Amino acid sequence: MTELAADNDDLRTVLLQRDRPKALWHEHLAEDATPPGPRDHLSINEVLVLVDQQPIDRSDRHPLRHRMAERILVRLTEEPSDGWQGRWLSSGAEDGPGWVDDLFAPEDRGSKRQKHDNLMMGLRALLLCRIVFPGYGFLTGYRSHSLFSSARGTFRPELFAQIERRAAERSINSNQLKNVLALISKILLHTGKDVDQLTAEDLLAYRAWTRSAGDRTRSGLSLAWRLLDGIADLHGFHTIEEAGRFGQRTCGELVDDFGLRNRTVRDVIVRYLEERRASLDYASLDHLAKGLAGRFWADIELHHPEVESLHLPEDVALAWKRRIQTSHTLKANRTEMYYVPIFQSVRAFYLDLQEWAMDDPSWAAYCVPSPVRKSDIAGSGKEIKKSKAAIHQRIRERLPHLPVLVDGAERYKADQAGLLAALKAVEVDETFEHSGRRYRRTIPISYRRNDYKSDTPPDLAEDLVTGEVLDVSKSEPRAFWAWAAIETLRHTGVRVEELVEITHLALVSYRLPKTRELVPMLQIVPSKSNEERLLLVSPELASVLATVITRLRHDNGGSIPLTKRYDNKEKVTGPALPHLFQHRLGGNWYIPSTNTIQSWLNETLGRTGLVDAAGSPLRYTPHDFRRMFATDAVSSGLPIHIVSRLLGHKNVNTTQGYTAVFPEQLVRTYRAFLDTRRQQRPEAEYREPTNEEWSEFQQHFELRKLELGTCGRPYGTPCKHEHACIRCPSLRLDPKARNRLTEIIANLRDRIAEANSNGWTGEVEGLNVSLNAAAAKLTSLDRMNARAAETGKQATDLGIPIIIDVGS
Known part of the structure; x- marks a missing residue:
């Protein structure tokens, strides 16, 4: 067992090392240094002439600025490097602005703080003259908004004015705009470019630097990219997310992730995947490549490097199957026989080669016995039945609690909407009452410390009883979209992927041929089954969709935003469409991911306090609503073949696995049997006792x-x-x-x-x-x-x- 555990650890290491990142982060750009500029070899006097020509900032004093800049230049000339940029880097100035304190002179007057500010005034003039180009680490530690505001007034201010107009059109608040303008100013100071000269690489380099520095938030970068789109050269990418996404890869690239040494086997697997690609979606193709190249042949090469052919010796095949059956790296998919899909893929691989060789002799060289026998996958039907039974019980347990969940989501949505309305009706530091509780509208302490007042202060409410500060600008949208997702899922039974693909264009009308009545229909675009279908919009669903449309129009100047959806499984980006499920983050519109929708559900469930039979918190998934929709429809008398069409299933047997119908018919039949049996028994047994x-x-x-x-x-x-x-x-x-x-x-x-x-x-x-x-x-x-x-x-x-x- 110890040896087998070590083998499993080796397999886990192989799979982790070859796991692809979920996005491109362009780490190599973080190491790029800015080359010297055209003023790199100017003399000190020539540089000071440029300094004197700089506009006088209200905080600058012209003679003092000249002297401080000269003092810094003299200090840099002590470095052995050639050119101002090289001297700057070799002086250690990138470690932070604290080094300027070493330049204090005896004749300097004022406090230490005043002396430091005077020297920073001279340094700011050199940066605005683009004599040196500091790194992002220095600019982040500089912490001077006057530098960034001066940069906006120096480097093509008309382009910054254009950015501000775009922000106003998008209803970006002043705090978000401030962060964006500071970010763009940093990039200009670092690269020595103007706004219209920036490229996608410049913004990606900044993102790569922030990741290397441990800052994963990159506040304002996504919004900056959108505001620069059309001004800077962003290579046709409208969002930074598009620039960092993987597209669909070739079969060779999918297999080469595992570094197979045997080129013959590698080429056979690649060719096999190319044959299968036409009948598979990309996610299934990727999964098949991982199974054949990773969990099968990469594991064979790891533990049996002497094997050179697909024809595996009996002991090698047996050892591989034992490792797969006991590997802790392969998660059980709600059954104990989690290894069966891997065995089935490998067995199908060998059998397909044998079948294809009958039509194409080029496959004949690879027709060898399969290491997976039919007996190795026997018993999977029993596990499937056990899994279905567990799922049915799960739905039976959750369906009775659905009204509580729906009521809780609707109440919290109304409560947060009322709290937001009451908060917006008062000024900052004023108190108000909502639902019997007292609140005060507040702003973060950092705003007051920086002497900053936003034109649109954040929606923060402080509970005067508990002291808790609630960010209603975040809680209210989350409450609304959680309610909208729950209502739409339970009224339609759509998959979560289909939910986020619903657009305003999907609402169509259909006129009944006989009555000429006009009924609303909802078009569900092809998803898993690639089959389009139409659903009748009930009055309840129509109310939900109308509320969603009204909200989107209100938050976007009367129109529904056009957004692109990236399919993380298929690795493709769809066209810009008026999606109904999209929310606003940082001034940008995003289509929520499945994880985001799940977090909305979890928050709603947490407030309801629902628990299962064991007393643990009850958890719903978006797919549970699909199963509950099918169960409720069949229990209400809708024929199962109609339910199958509504769910988009090709086979009615699939729908039967979705319906956890309560045994009402069994109860009725058994009670009728008891009544019949009583009628057949002697009447004397049912008389009143004396x-x-x-x-x-x-x-x-x-x-x-x-x-x-x-x-x-x-x-x-x-x-x-x-x-x-x-x-x-x-x-x-x-x-x-x-x-x-x-x-x-x-x-x-x-x-x-x-x-x-x-x-x-x-x-x-x-x-x-x-x-x-x-x-x-x-x-x-x-x-x-x-x-x-x-x-x-x-x-x-x-x-x-x-x-x-x-x-x-």
Whole structure:
């Protein structure tokens, strides 16, 4: 087992090392240094002439700025490098602006802070003259908004004005715009370019630097890219996300990720994938490539490098199958036989080669026995049935709670909308009341510290009772879109991929041929099955979609934004369309990912407090709504073949796996059977009992009351144990009778001692039977009381007789 675990660790290492990144980050651009500019070899006097020609900032003093710039230039000339940029880099100035404090002179007046600011004034003039080009690390640590604002006034201010106009058209608030303008100013100072000279590589280099520096937020970069689109040369990419996305790769590239050494086998797998590509979507092709090249042949080469052919020796095939069956790197897909899909792919690979060789002899050289036999994948049908049963139980457990989830989502949406409206009706630092709670509109402390007031302050509400600060600008949209997603999923039964693909163009009208009635329809674009279908829009669904459209138009100047959706599975970007499910982040419109929608559901569920039968928080997935839609439709009487068409299934058997129908028909049929059986039985059994019979019945239970508990014999049966209750297995002990039972045991022991002393051997045998029975009952009673004490609950008497071995 130790050797097998080590083999699994080796496989895990191989798969992790060859796992492709989810996006292009252009890390190589982070290392690019800015080359010297055209003013790199100017003399100090020529540089100072340029400094003096710079416009005077309101915080600058012309003579002092000249002297401070000259002092910095003299310091840089002490470096051995040729040119100002080389001297700047070799001086260590990139480590931060703190080095200027070493340039203080005795004649400088003022505090240390004033001396530092004076020198920074001279440095700012050199940067604006583009004598040196600092790195992003220096500019990030510089922390001077005056430098960035001066850069905007120096480097083609008309282009910055154009960016600001674009931001106003997109309703970008001043705080977001401020971050974007500062970011663009950093890039200009670093590259020495003007705004219209920037390229996609310049922005990607900044993103790569922020990642290398540990900053994954890159605040404002995505918005900056969109505002620069059409001004700078961004190579046709309208968003930075488009520039970092992988497209579909060739079969050779998919296989080469695993670095197969055997070129013959590598070429066979590539050729096989190319043959299969026409009948597979890209996600399935990628998965098949990982299975054949990664989990199959890469593992063979790792553990059996001597194998040179697809014809595997028996021991090699057996060892590979054992590794796959026990590998902890392959996640179980809700079944114990999680390795079956891998075995099926490899078996199909070998069988396809054999079949294709009958039509194309070029495949004949690779027709060898499959290492996976039919018996290796036997039993998968049983696991599938177990999986379906578990899924059906999951839906039966969640369907009754659906109204609670829907009500909770709608209430929270209304609550957050009311809170946002009440907050916007007051000014900053004013208090207001909502839903019986007092709030105060506030802004972050950093705004006051930086003496910054936004034209549109953030929507922050401080709860005056708890002190919690709520960002309503984030919670209100999340509440709305969670409600919209839940309502649309439960009314349509669409897949989550189809949900985010719904556009305004998908709402169409259909006129019934006979009645000429106009009914609204919702077009579902091809997704998993690549089959288009139309759904009838119910009044409830129409209300939800109308609310979504109204919100999008309100937030986008009267029109629905045109956005492109990137399919992360198919690695393609769709055209710009008016998608109905898109939300705004940082001034940009994004189509939510499946993870985002799942997080909306989780937040809504967390507020409802729903739990499963085990007391754990109840979790819904978007696909659960699809199954609940099918179950509810079939339970309500809709024919299953119609439900199959609504769900977009090609086979009605697939739909049957989705419907967790409650066994109402089984209950009705069994109750009808009971009624029929009662009708066939004698009517005398269903007559009213006489007074004598009822009195006898009551007297039976009175006679069951005993000294140590009650008698558990059935009604209508006589006592078969001659009233030897202490020996009788039907005696149900009363926990309160323990003391009495111990007295009986002590008395029995005394009687046995007396019988032994008198030689009454027959009496001794009978008394021993009674003593053993009493001792067994006492042990059972103590065990029951101990269990009740541990659980804190009174033990339940099930009436199970205690069987005493008399012979012992």
